[in-house]
Amino acid sequence: MKYISTRGRVAPIGFIDMFLMGLGEDGGLIVPETIPTVSQERLESWSGLSFQHLMFEIVSLYANGEIPDADLKKLIQDSYAGFTSPDVLPLTTLNDSLSVMELFHGPTFAFKDVALQLMGNLYAYVAKQRNEIINILGATSGDTGASAISSVRGKDGIRICILHPNGKVSRVQELQMTTVQDDNVLNLSVNGNFDDCQGIIKELFADLPFKSKYHLRAINSINFVRILAQSVYYFYAYLQLPKEKRANGVSFSIPTGNFGNIFSGMLAKKMGVPINQLLLATNENNILERFIREGVYKPEGFRMTHSPSMDIQVASNFERYLYYFLGEDAVEVSARMERFKSEGRLTFLPEEVARIQRDLSAYGVGNDECLQTIRSYKDEYGYLLDPHSACGIAAYERAGAPDAGTFVSLATAHPAKFDEAIRLLGIEQQFPERIQELFDKPQRQTVVDNAKVEIAKQLESFFV
């Protein structure tokens, strides 16, 4: 198995080189040359497997034997040892047709831990085995940053710098990142929004001399390993359901911002998981909903919502979707991405929109609707959703087709991370101890302007 770029100008590379490259050196996103498929028979044979075993089976299909089996098994065991649920990702049944898969039982209480705990350990492994310098540069709207920092803090041979938008992450997210005192962690709080942070890191990754001089590595979902590890929870959710409930396939409602969560589902579907509907749930930053409903991909005014981690306009993994949508035609992807860069929008033909709508459906959840959903699920089921997971449920309620059969809605964060929204409903929640203790710790962060030159200077003095 080799890896190539959506823009076609990266010579095929192996698994570890792909992991280290992060963003394609031609500015595209890395994808596998061919996606491996899993027969229904093989899929069924995995039905009793633990999440860790399933992760091993699926990652093995992509890793080319570049990591010996015993090492990969250990990396995986270590990565999920800190998850607090025995099932790692428990599936809760709410009613006959709806289950919730909780992806937030890792160390930072968000679904990002599922992939990032593994990636942190993989970076440490590669640093040791290949004597590579690992300087991680990432952008976050709150969860990726906290999770990535937790996965590599204090690890030898690794440094990490995370850019987050100043004042636009939740209090708990900010504390999770900025109370970490390890010397290998730098938090830059950028006067701007998440799109600004992501734009700057992408420019720095695209500056190849800078990237190579400072050994920049990616933890965002531009890195295909993120997508790969996240695809495993679609397999796991499917296999955790009783056979009679999944006999006609399963649909998913997926809180989405950077298109990474849902693209991981598309990958699982391409690999052979019988998925009927992939419902993209987003908030008032609804560029992806407009793309799917109207065929126009165009960022509009940034809005702050109750689900700040999805306050994203320009979605990284949109390009991976485009690549498969355009029949893996890298020349056409490059042309369209160039057009997006120069014109600030992409418009799709009516027949293309019809095809997009066969792949995906979408619903952008308003702020009030998000809160109402938290309230009604608390009242009806005694289940407290965080605002991102509530977007998933609201989308299911509004846009989930009645004939789509069994639905799994992904719960992507613990409500304690977004108490600002929960309090608006007059609901008092008890924080897990690990979150409560953050409030007593000193913080460390540097506020910077939304300026590439200033940020590059910070990196030059931090990365060695």
Ligand SMILES: Cc1ncc(COP(=O)(O)O)c(C=O)c1O
């Ligand atoms: C809690 C939460 N839910 C959902 C999302 C959406 O995931 P993605 O950006 O991978 O589509 C994010 C981050 O964007 C998040 O932090």
Ligand SMILES: N[C@@H](CCOP(=O)(O)O)C(=O)O
């Ligand atoms: N919601 C994310 C945004 C970054 O997305 P990523 O999936 O590309 O890391 C966050 O919490 O930071």
